[in-house]
Amino acid sequence: MPRPASKARQSTTAGLARRRVRQVYRALLEAYGPQHWWPGETPFEVMVGAVLTQNTAWTNVEKAIANLKAHDALDPVAIVRADPHRLAAWIKPSGYFNIKARRLRNFCMWYLEQGGQEALSGWDTERLRRGLLAVNGIGPETADDILLYAFERPVFVIDAYTRRIFARLGLVSGTENYEELRRFFERAVGPDAPVCNEYHALIVHHGKHACRTRPLCAECCLGRICPAGLG
DNA sequence: TACCAGGAGAAAA
């Protein structure tokens, strides 16, 4: 029977993994430069984009947001008051339009009930996260997108790219639940909102480009960091 | 034509 790893060894391994996470950040930043996320003009636009981008390419979300703007509907009151079928038609390019129309309306109802941006900005991060997660249609990733990019809170967003890239690098197993991964990354980068912002944007950029064209880490900017995590 | 994308929730097992 294999001997369980000692606490000291586990701690060393975890510490090494966290150092690797910081190295990956520096490598991605060096390779791609600042990404200037989130591509939204106002915090509310960021929140709408966070819902619409669920399992959807951002180019499709841009079209949906442009439609909302064209109908003066990029506003919580306008969204709540809009006819559900019209709202769904406006956001149609983003896919899942019936479900997303409902989710957007649920979110806007909550947003207005709590007093809007000014009131919510006064909430602490955990209270905000719990509130967001209580809205039907806002899951952990969407909540953290909103916390980070609309409220500038130091939270690390875990998405499919993060799981895929860091599992490939051998720094996570890929089977951890959302909260476990979030805590791991937040411990690695520290409570630093600008770094969390940039890091997530860089991961998405890397996932979209390098990982698709070069499936082996050895062939991209991360190969020299985690040579053990190839392919 | 088939696959994937900046998920989440409901239903089934």
Place this chain on the structure above:
DNA sequence: TTTTCTCATGGT
């Protein structure tokens, strides 16, 4: 509790 299914458009 965990796994599977459903929602849907647009680009490659």
